[in-house]
Amino acid sequence: MGERTSGVYMPEDELEDLPGVGPATADKLIDTGYESYQSIAVASPGELSNTADIGSSTASDIINAAREAADVGGFETGAAVLERREQIGKLSWQIDEVDELLGGGVETQSITEVYGEFGAGKSQVTHQLAVNVQLPREHGGLAGGAIFVDTEDTFRPERIDDMVRGLDDEILEAELERREIEGTPNSDEALAELTEAFLDRIHVAKAFNSNHQILLAEKAKELAGEHEESEWPIRLVCVDSLTAHFRAEYVGRGELAERQQKLNKHLHDLMRIGDLYNTSILVTNQVASNPDSYFGDPTQPIGGNILGHTSTFRIYLRKSKGDKRIVRLVDAPNLADGEAVMRVQDAGLKPE
Incomplete structure (x- = not known):
């Protein structure tokens, strides 16, 4: 769907780098608006499970991997918050x-x-x-x-x-x-x-x-x-x-x-x-x-x-x-x- 690897869109094969994401799941994720690691990282397992038609355990694994790849969900310093x-x-x-x-x-x-x-x-x-x-x-x-x-x-x-x-x-x-x-x-x-x-x-x-x-x-x-x-x-x-x-x-x-x-x-x-x-x-x-x-x-x-x-x-x-x-x-x-x-x-x- 997309051609940019920074920002929102990324090629489907990059989504497939996440554990449990094959071509069919990648297509479903993109079709339902999950086109980036960041958008997946901030989703709940329930949301991802329903939209991509996958098990909640698989959804949790995908979200955790996306959080690690997108570098979200961890602590940051007050200086970093100020910069943001x-x-x-x-x-x-x-x-x-x-x-x-x-x-x-x-x-x-x-x-x-x-x-x-x-x-x-x-x-x-x-x-x-x-x-x-x-x-x-x-x-x-x-x-x-x-x-x-x-x-x-x-x-x-x-x-x-x-x-x-x-x-x-x-x-x-x-x-x-x-x-x-x-x-x-x-x-x-x-x-x-x-x-x-x-x-x-x-x-x-x-x-x-x-x-x-x-x-x-x-x-x-x-x-x-x-x-x-x-x-x-x-x-x-x-x-x-x-x-x-x-x-x-x-x-x-x-x-x-x-x-x-x-x-x-x-x-x-x-x-x-x-x-x-x-x-x-x-x-x-x-x-x-x-x-x-x-x-x-x-x-x-x-x-x-x-x-x-x-x-x-x-x-x-x-x-x-x-x-x-x-x-x-x-x-x-x-x-x-x-x-x-x-x-x-x-x-x-x-x-x-």
Whole structure:
């Protein structure tokens, strides 16, 4: 399937170097997205056993050999962790106050959860960051493409058009030149062509139910692998919304355990994309009202402790007067809680 031995893809005969992997098993592994030692190394024996139709003991041997070959799973020094963290990118919101709150922007290799009530602007954030991620690093982007998993029919190409046109003139001029489009920021024809170029770098899939949503996360991993060495690597995966299908399909306490188990697997599939391909994972989440809350805001995010522990950054969006929105950082491993203000306008997310 692939021709590169570094990164994601490798020839099938290299997979066959692993104990218990013959030509047929190598084909199955590649067909199901296990195209590298690293992707096999971070799999569980159960996953590998089911997808490749092999025994759990054989799957464990394959995983252990892949871990040794890929040099993962061992301890490393704090200095090595620091060096690896220096590869992490920061995706700007193009709003100084929000970027400062988030320590520079949305991190790669992390899950950022944005939750809030209906109309708070969650989908506006996903659209804006799908535009911003394509900008070069000097303009706050990550010079990459985006994957958008749409579970509530929220993706609107027209909104991308609004937000592209709403970029600063300096950025628009630079993008027109970078994408070799003739014209100026005042030219409707040039801006229409530029919008189409932005849309070409956003890969959208609509999820019809929770099982389909989980499958799309696996497909997103394959797509990120295919683009890893391209001019436009995938640098952002949006899921809008993460919990809608799970909430609708698993109703009542009797189904809570199964819901949380599937949601946990889904989150770890997404996290794997972030780790393997240095990608930002942005998920939106719905809220429910807590009637027992007598003080403060009674809204709580859906997903319970599973989502709370898996999300690296949790952001609460709250409506304010008019087009104002309060962006509150609720949880982050290395940042203080705090708030910032932004506006949701026709031209996108803007400073107060």
